[in-house]
Amino acid sequence: MKAGGPGGQRPPGPAEASFSCRAAMLLPLLLTFQGLLLLHAAGTGASQAPRPPGPAAEEPLSFHVLQASSFANHSWAHSQGSGWLGDVQTHGWDTALDTIRFLWPWSRGNFSTQELNNLQSLFRLYFHGFTIEVQAFAHEFQFEYPFELQVLAGCTWRAGKPSGSFFNGAYQGSDFLSFQGNSWQPSPGAGSRAQKVCAVLNRYRDIKEIVLSLLSHTCPRFLAGILEAGKSELGRQVKPEVWLSTGPSPGPGRLLLVCHVSGFHPKPVWVMWMRGDQEQRGTRRGDVLPHADDTWYLRVTLDVAAGQAAGLSCRVKHSSLGGQDIIIHWGGEWAPLTLMCLAVLVTLLLLLVLCSRLKKLSSNGKAVAPGARSPDSAAAASARGPGTSGRQLHVPRESWIKNRLFKKLKASLNPLWQR
Ligand SMILES: *[C@@H]1O[C@H](CO)[C@@H](O)[C@H](O)[C@H]1NC(C)=O
Ligand SMILES: *[C@@H]1O[C@H](CO)[C@@H](O)[C@H](O)[C@H]1NC(C)=O
DSSP: OOOOTTTSOOOOSSSHHHHHHHOOOOOOOHHGGGGOOOOGGGGTTTTTTOOOOGGGGGEEEEEEEEEEEEETTTTEEEEEEEEEETEEEEEEEETTTTTEOOTTTTTTOOHHHHHHHHHHHHHHHHHHHHHHHHHTTTTTOOOOOSSEEEEEEEEETTTTTTEEEEEEEEEEEEEEEEEEETEEEOTTTOOOHHHHHHHHHHTTTHHHHHHIIIIIHHHHHHHHHHHHHHHHHTTTOBEEEEEEEEESSOOOOOOEEEEEEEBBBSSOOOEEEEEEEOOOOOOOEEEEEOOSSSSSEEEEEEEEEEGGGGTTTEEEGGGGGTOOOOOOOOOOOHHHHHHHHHHHHHHHHHHHHHHHHHHHHHTTTOOOOOOGGGHHHHHHHTTHHHHHHHHHHHHHHHHHHHHHHHHHHHHHOOOOOEE
């Protein structure tokens, strides 16, 4: 390993020795990790299988910290960090100021300013050091540019008490290592690279102690305080709005029915395409996406033969609905057509009436006001009813949602530039 190092002294055992030179820097880094690190990274959206929303009290609540770091080459990296109470983002990391952003009045939990400042210093050290260390060891750890590292760390709360903690790391979106008991363990299938990294990390007892302390003391204490402080937000119930549309046709003679569920809180929701009481197995559920006002949006689709759409409905269960499911019936195929025929008929009728009046008028030799038709056509349009207007509405609405999302994403991606 001829790394032509600028440092001059070249200790004997290559990876190991140079690593210990760095230990002093690594320590604070790993410390920072402490309270917050869980690396579930790869599986962020994975748990979205349709399920009825259970009573919130039964689900374990967690406080966790997420870190995502991209390394483009040996001189370019950027990281972002955030803190979450369950599904609600509570903290961000401001890269310009190098400070924690508290996103809610209750995001401080019951920690003192002093304690929060200490944590902030820890994270500051961590974010700076992490990039430097990873860049320095990328070669020895066989990280290949460009690569992505993610950390997910935190603790859980169930039935009124702390129920566990976790610290997971991912490399290129796959599980890489975790902190178990009091040591670093390579994830199954992560290979010799992860074994090597863990073997090195495990030599640093102080770091392990700090991680352990953050995970098993600081985190649960913070979680208890923030749970108490954020109770009203967590318990907030907002009913969804539900509407239907068609998506791009999946093929000749087929329809893609889309059920939009928007603006609900909290996040768990159950949505299914139904025929009577029969759940439609082909129902496809998208990701639950955030609105900027901390409510959620979900679209659920069904690919059906055009003739089979009648009689289908979209059923939504959500904790805000108090057991009264929302059921919207597909009027899709025939309703707009019928309404359109009706509208055409009405217009024809109006034209007939108009013509006969015109005849009368002209036979009376009087002028006709040119705007006379417009109130009638407005009436004809509104006679088409909500079925049509609902379908027209979804297009701008969807792009509006995308816009909002995009803005939010951009804001939260506001990167941590390092170096
Ligand atoms: C490193 O990556 C960044 C971002 O992709 C790029 O702008 C920069 O030119 C790269 N630098 C080198 C030395 O390759
Ligand atoms: C915060 O609240 C938790 C639980 O209610 C409690 O255990 C802790 O002592 C409180 N204070 C601090 C500073 O953590």
